[in-house]
Amino acid sequence: MANPSAVCNGHLHHHHHQKQNNLLKSGIYKKNGITKGMKKNGISNGTLYKKTFIEHFEQAPMYVAVLTFLGFGVGTVFGYLRDFMRAWGLEKRNVATEREQQKDFVPLYQDFENFYTRNLYMRIRDNWNRPICSVPGPQFDLMERVTDDYNWTFRFTGRIIKNVINMGSYNYLGFAETDVNALKTVTIELQKYGTGICSTRQEMGTLDKHIELEKLVAKFLGVEDAMVFGMGFATNSMNIPALVGKGCLILSDELNHTSLVLGARLSGATIRIFKHNNMQSLEKLLRDAIIYGQPRSRRAWRKIIILVEGIYSMEGSIVRLPEIVSLKKKYKAYLYLDEAHSIGAVGATGRGVVEYFGMSPDDVDVLMGTFTKSFGAAGGYIAGKKDLVDFLRTHSHSAVYATSMCPPVAEQIIRAMKCLMGLDGTTQGLQRVHQLGKNTRYFRRRLHEMGFIIYGNDDSPVVPLLLYMPGKIGAFSSRMLEKNIGVVVVGFPATPITESRARFCVSAAHTREMLDTVLNALDELGDFLHLKYSRYSKSSHPELYEETRLELED
Numbered sequence: 299m300a301n302p303s304a305v306c307n308g309h310l311h312h313h314h315h316q317k318q319n320n321l322l323k324s325g326i327y328k329k330n331g332i333t334k335g336m337k338k339n340g341i342s343n344g345t346l347y348k349k350t351f352i353e354h355f356e357q358a359p360m361y362v363a364v365l366t367f368l369g370f371g372v373g374t375v376f377g378y379l380r381d382f383m384r385a386w387g388l389e390k391r392n393v394a395t396e397r398e399q400q401k402d403f404v405p406l407y408q409d410f411e412n413f414y415t416r417n418l419y420m421r422i423r424d425n426w427n428r429p430i431c432s433v434p435g436p437q438f439d440l441m442e443r444v445t446d447d448y449n450w451t452f453r454f455t456g457r458i459i460k461n462v463i464n465m466g467s468y469n470y471l472g473f474a475e476t477d478v479n480a481l482k483t484v485t486i487e488l489q490k491y492g493t494g495i496c497s498t499r500q501e502m503g504t505l506d507k508h509i510e511l512e513k514l515v516a517k518f519l520g521v522e523d524a525m526v527f528g529m530g531f532a533t534n535s536m537n538i539p540a541l542v543g544k545g546c547l548i549l550s551d552e553l554n555h556t557s558l559v560l561g562a563r564l565s566g567a568t569i570r571i572f573k574h575n576n577m578q579s580l581e582k583l584l585r586d587a588i589i590y591g592q593p594r595s596r597r598a599w600r601k602i603i604i605l606v607e608g609i610y611s612m613e614g615s616i617v618r619l620p621e622i623v624s625l626k627k628k629y630k631a632y633l634y635l636d637e638a639h640s641i642g643a644v645g646a647t648g649r650g651v652v653e654y655f656g657m658s659p660d661d662v663d664v665l666m667g668t669f670t671k672s673f674g675a676a677g678g679y680i681a682g683k684k685d686l687v688d689f690l691r692t693h694s695h696s697a698v699y700a701t702s703m704c705p706p707v708a709e710q711i712i713r714a715m716k717c718l719m720g721l722d723g724t725t726q727g728l729q730r731v732h733q734l735g736k737n738t739r740y741f742r743r744r745l746h747e748m749g750f751i752i753y754g755n756d757d758s759p760v761v762p763l764l765l766y767m768p769g770k771i772g773a774f775s776s777r778m779l780e781k782n783i784g785v786v787v788v789g790f791p792a793t794p795i796t797e798s799r800a801r802f803c804v805s806a807a808h809t810r811e812m813l814d815t816v817l818n819a820l821d822e823l824g825d826f827l828h829l830k831y832s833r834y835s836k837s838s839h840p841e842l843y844e845e846t847r848l849e850l851e852d
Contacts, residue, residue, distance in 0.1 A: 346620035346621060346624065347620060347655070348655070348656050351616075351618075351755075352755065352756050353575075353615050353616070353754060353755045353756075354746075354752060354753060354754065354756075355613075355615075355753055356751045356832055356833075356834065358751060358764065358766060358831050359831060359833065362766050362767070362831055363766075363796060365766075365767055366766045366767050366768070366796045366798075367796065369767045369768045369769055370418075370768055370795065373417065373418050373421075373768060374417075374418070376417070377413060377416070377417030377418060378417075380417060381413070381416075381417070392447065392450040393412075393416050414790075418768065420448070420449050420450065421448075421449065421772070422449075422768075422771055422772030422775075423449040424443075424445060424449050424452070424772075424776075425771065425772050425775040425776065425787055426787075428440060428441070428443070428784075429441045429443075430784075431458060433474055433475060433476045434464055434467040434469055434474050435464065435469065435472065435474055435475055435476075435807055436463070436464055436469075436472065436805055436807040436808050436809070436812060437461045437462060437463055437464055437812075438462055438464050438467075438784065439458050439459065439460050439461070439462070440458070440459040440462050440779075440784065441454055441458060441459075442454065442455045442456075442457040442458070442459055443455065459779075459782070461782065462779070462782050462783065462784045463782060463783045463784065463808075463812050463815060463816055464784050464805075465783060465784060465785050465786075465802045465803065465804075465816060466784055466785055466786035466801070466802070466803060467803060467805070468639070468670065468671035468672075468803055469671075469674060469803070469805045469807065470639075470642055470643040470671055470672045470734055470759050470803070470804075470805055470806065471642050471643070471648070471672045471673075471674075471714070471718075471727075471730045471731065471734060471805070471806050471807075472674075472730060472805055472806045472807030473672070473673055473674030473675075473710075473714045473717075474674035475674070475807075480713070481710075481713075483709055483712075483713055484706050484709045484710050484713060486709075487507065487705050487706050487708075487709040488705070488706040490705070491505065491507070491704075491705035491706070492705070493704055493706065494701070494704055495701055495702040495703075495704060495705075496701070497701065497702065498697065498698060498699060498700060498701060498702060499691070499696075499697045499700075499702050500691075500697055500698055503701065503702030504702065505702070505705060505708075507705045507708040507709060507712070508526060508702065508703065508708060510708075510712060511526055511703075511708045511711055511712055512524045512525060512526055512679075514712060514715055514716070515679050515681060515715070516681060517719075518649065518715055518718070518719060519649065519652075519659055519665060519681050520649075520658075520659045521659050521660075521665060521681045521682055521683070522682070522683050522684040522687075523681065523682070523683070523684040523686075523687040523688070524679050524680065524681035524682075524687060525679065525680055525681075525687050525690055525691060525694070525697070526669075526677055526678070526679045526703055526708070526711075527677055527678050527679070527680075527694075527696045527697075527700065527703065528676065528677050528696070528700055528701060528702060528703040528704070528707075529676070529677060529678065529696070529700065530557075530638060530668030530669070530670045530676070530677060530678040531556075531557045531678075532557075532678075532695075532696050532700060533557075533666060533668065533677070533678030533679065533680060533696065534555070534557035534558050534560070534561045534636060534666060534678075535557045535558075535560040535561040535564065536561070536694060536695040536696040536700070537561065537666075537680055537690060537694050537695070537696065538558070538561030538562055538564070538565050538605075538634070539561060539564045539565040539566070539695065540689075540690060540693040540694050540695065541565075541601075541603070541634075541664070541690075542565045542567040542601055542603055543565055543566050543567060543600075544566045544567065545567075545592065545597075545599065545600040546565070546567040546568070546599060546600050546601040546602070546603065547567060547568050547570065547587055547592075547599045547601070547602045547603070548562045548565070548567045548568065548569045548570070548603055548605060549570055549571075549572055549580060549583050549584065549587075549602065549603070549604045549605070549631070550562055550569055550570070550571055550572070550604075550605040551571075551572060551574055551575070551605065551606050551607065551610075551617075552571045552572065552573060552574050553574045553607075553610050553612065553613060554605055554606070554607060554636075555607060555611065555636065555638070557636075558605050558607070558636060562605065567603075568592070568593075568599075570583050570587075574610070574613070574615070575615060575617065575618050577618060577621045577622070577625065580604070580622070580625060581625055581629075584602070584625060584628075584629040584631060585629070587599055587602055587629075588629055601632060602629070602630075602631040602632065603631065603632040603633070603634055603663075604622060604625075604626055604631055604632065604633050604634065605634050605636070606619075606622060606633070606634070606635060606636070607635075607636045607637075607638065607639070607640075608635060608636065608637040608638070608639060608640025608641070608644070608650055608651040608667075609639040609640040609643065609644065609651070609755075609758050609759075609760055610639075610754075610760075611638070611639050611760055611801075612760075612762060612788065612792065612793060612799075612801065613753050613754055613760075613762060614752070614753050614754020614755060614758040614760040614761055614762050615753065615754045615755055615758065616640070616644070616651060616654070616754075616755040616757065616758055617635070617651055619635075619651050619652070619654075619655050619657060620655050620657065623657065623661045623662070632663040632664070633661075633662050633663050633664070634663065634664040634666065635651070635652075635662045635664065635665055635666065636666045636667070637650040637651065637652075637665065637666065637667035638666075638667060638668040638670070638671065638678070639671055639760060640654070640667075641667035641668075641671075641672060642671070642672025642673060642718065642731070643671070643672055643734060643758075643759050644735075644757055644758070644759075645731075646731070647718065647719075647728060647731060648672065648718050648727070648730075648731040650667065652665075654757070659681075659682075662682070663682060663683075663686070664680060664682050664686065665679075665680070665681040665682055666678065666679070666680050666681075667679055667681075669707075669711045672714075673710070673711050673714040673715065674710065674714060675707050675710040675711045675714070676703070676707050677703045677707060677711070714727075717730075718730075718731070730806040731806070733806040734759060734804065734805065734806040735757065737759075737804045737805070737806065737808050737810075737813060738756075738757060738758065738759045738761075738804045739756060739757070740810075740813065741761060741802070741804050741813055741816075741817070742756055742761060744813075744817050745761070745763065745817070745820070746832070748817075748820065748821050748824060748830060749824070749830035749831075749832045750763050750764070750820070750824060750829060750830055750831070750832060751763070751764040751831050751832045752764070753799075759803060759804040759805075760801065760802075760803060761801070761802040761803075761804060762788075762799045762800070762801050762802075763799060763800045763801075763802065763820075763829075764797065764798075764799050764831065765787070765798045765799055765800060765829060766796065766797065766798055766831070767798070768789065768798060770798070770827050770829065771787045771789050771798050772787075773827060774787060774800055774823065774827060774829070775787045775800070777823055777826075777827075778819060778823065781819045781823075783815070783816055783819055785800050785801075785802065786800065786801045786802075786803075787799070787800050787801075788800070788801055802816075
C-alpha cells in the first residue's frame with residue numbers, strides 16, 4: 299500500500315483524473331505548469347513552473363496491502379516457532395548468543411531488530427552484498443557464491459558470471475569506466491601524487507589539485523566558492539552541525555537521506571519533520587515557527603533552515619524547488635539543498651535541479667552534492683557564497699579531522715566535470731546528459747505501459763518498481779540474475795514495511811538493446827510473479843492539488 303505521506307500535496311492519485319479533467323475544462327487549473335492558476339481569493343499566484351511537473355505515487359489495490367501484511371504475519375509466526383525450536387535444541391542456533399556470564403546484561407541489540415534479521419532478512423540475505431569483480435559500468439562481472447546453511451554463510455565457487463547488465467549502480471553519466479584514453483590524466487596524477495594525502499585540509503592536506511577542483515566546482519555551479527570533502531556521507535553529517543546548533547530550527551523532509559538526518563541530530567538543533575514534498579505541511583511549520591518561536595521561552599529562533607534533496611533516492615521524486623524557494627523567501631528561512639543524486643543527472647547541461655527548474659543558484663543558500671554518482675568518483679562538495687565557504691574551511695569537522703580527498707580521485711572529478719562543461723573540446727558530456735534523459739523517459743514509459751506501479755518523476759533516473767510482498771523480493775532478484783540482469787531490491791527498514799521495491803538506476807551508458815533486454819525480462823517476470831498492479835494507464839495530465847493554502851511570491 300502506498301505511503302500516504304509520499305503522495306504530494308493533496309494525496310491525488312490517478313483515480314482523480316476525471317476530476318482533474320473537469321478542473322482543467324473549468325479553467326481553475328492550467329496544464330502549462332502545475333501551479334499556474336493556483337488561486338487564493340481569486341488571485342493567481344503566477345507561474346512558478348516553466349514546464350509540466352508530473353510525479354507518480356499510485357496506490358496499490360487493497361488486496362495487495364492485505365496479502366503484504368499477511369506475508370509478514372506468516373513470516374513472523376514461523377520466526378517465533380523457529381526461535382522456540384532453537385531454544386529447546388530442536389534446530390541449530392547459528393546466530394551469535396550472549397555468554398552465560400552476560401545473561402543479566404542489557405541486550406546489545408533491540409529484540410525486534412535481532413528477530414527480524416534472524417528470521418526474515420536471513421531467508422533472502424543472498425540478494426544483497428553480492429561482490430562484483432569489474433568496473434561498475436553498464437555491465438559488470440559477478441562472483442558466484444552459494445550457501446550450504448540457508449544464507450547464514452556463503453562460499454565462492456570460483457566461477458565468474460560475465461556481462462551482467464547493471465541496473466543498480468549510480469553511474470548516471472557513465473563516467474565509471476576503464477577506458478585508457480579517458481583515464482590518461484588520472485594515471486598521470488596517480489604517478490605524480492600517489493594514492494593518499496595522510497593529512498587533513500587544515501594541516502598539510504591541501505594540494506593544488508584541491509584548489510583547482512574547488513574553483514572548477516564553483517564555476518560549474520555558478521556560485522562564488524566551493525569546498526570539497528573526501529566522503530559524500532560526511533559532507534552532510536559533518537557540516538550541518540557547523541551551520542546550526544542549539545536555538546536553531548531544522549525543517550527536514552520526512553524522506554531525507556540518513557546523512558542529513560544524522561547531521562541534523564548531531565547539530566543539537568530542534569528538528570521538525572514535514573511531509574514529503576508537501577508545501578502545505580512545510581508552510582504550516584514555518585508559520586508556527588515564526589508565530590510561536592522556541593518552546594517555553596518563546597524567543598525567536600536563531601536560524602530556521604530547510605533540508606531537502608534534489609532527487610530522493612528511494613522514491614525517485616524531484617524536490618518542488620520553486621515552491622520551497624518562494625516559501626523560504628516569504629518566511630526568511632535558509633535552504634540547504636542536497637544534490638547527491640541530481641547533480642549531473644538532471645538539467646539541460648547536468649547542473650542539477652536548480653538548472654532543471656530554470657532557477658538561479660543564488661536562490662539556494664547551501665548547495666551540497668556528491669561526486670560518487672554522476673562523476674564516478676568519491677567525496678562531496680558544499681558551495682555558495684564565499685563567506686559561507688570560508689566559515690566552513692575553519693569550522694567544518696571534515697576540514698579539521700578528516701583526511702583530504704586523494705589526488706587521483708580529484709583528477710577523475712575534474713576530468714568528468716570538464717567533459718560536462720565542454721572544456722575538453724568535445725560535446726561528449728552534453729551528449730551523455732541528453733542520452734540519460736532519453737533513456738530515463740523511455741524506461742519509465744515502457745514500465746508504465748506494462749502495468750507496473752513505479753514511483754517518482756518522469757525525468758528522474760531513479761526508478762522504484764513496487765514489489766510489496768516480502769516473498770517476492772528474493773524471487774524477483776534471483777530470477778533477474780538468472781537472466782543476467784543485476785538489480786537492487788529494497789525492503790524494511792530502508793522502506794516502509796508495506797512498500798518493498800526494486801530500485802533501478804538508469805545510466806547514459808545503457809544502450810537501447812540493454813534496456814530492451816531488461817524490459818522484456820521484466821515483462822515476463824511481471825506476469826510470472828503477478829507484479830503488474832497498476833490500474834491506470836499513463837496520463838498526460840499533471841498531478842493537481844485538491845486545495846491550496848499557499849500565498850507564493852513570483
